[in-house]
C-alpha cells in the first residue's frame with residue numbers, strides 16, 4: 001500500500017499543490033485513513049485521467065507522469081527489483097527534484113517538501129550507498145525514456161506544477177555532472 005502511495009504523491013507534486021498538502025496525514029497512516037484513502041485514490045485517478053486525456057499520444061504533457069521515473073527505474077533495475085516500484089520512484093522524485101533545484105528549474109525547498117511527505121508515507125528518501133552514483137547514471141541510459149541515447153528527465157517547477165521544458169517538450173536533458181551531484185548529495 002505504501003508503495004502505491006508514491007504515485008499519489010507524484011500526482012500531487014506534478015499537478016495539485018492543495019492535494020499534496022492535504023494527503024500528508026492520509027499517507028502517514030493509510031490503514032486508519034478510511035474515507036480519506038478513498039478520496040486520495042479518486043483524486044489521483046482524476047489527475048492521471050486529465051493528464052492522459054490532454055495528450056493521448058504521449059508527445060507532450062503526459063511526460064509529466066514520468067517525474068521520478070528516470071532515476072527511479074534505474075535504482076529499481078539496479079536493485080534486481082528488490083525495491084518495489086513505488087519505493088524506487090520515491091527515491092527518484094527526491095533525486096530529480098534535487099536535479100531541478102540545481103538547474104534552477106525547481107523552486108528551492110521543493111526537495112525538502114517532497115522528502116517530508118515521502119518520509120511520512122514510510123517510503124525511502126535516499127539512494128542506498130551500495131548503488132554508486134556512476135552505476136545509477138549508467139542505468140539511466142538503458143531506460144526506455146533514453147531515446148537516441150539522450151536521457152530525458154521530467155522535472156517540476158514547484159509542488160503542484162510540472163515543468164513544460166524547453167519548446168514544450170515536457171522533458172529536460174541533464175548534464176552527467178548534475179545527475180552525479182544530485183545522486184551523491186546525502187541527507
Ligand SMILES: [Zn+2]
Nearest residue numbers: 007069085089
Ligand atoms: Zn510509476
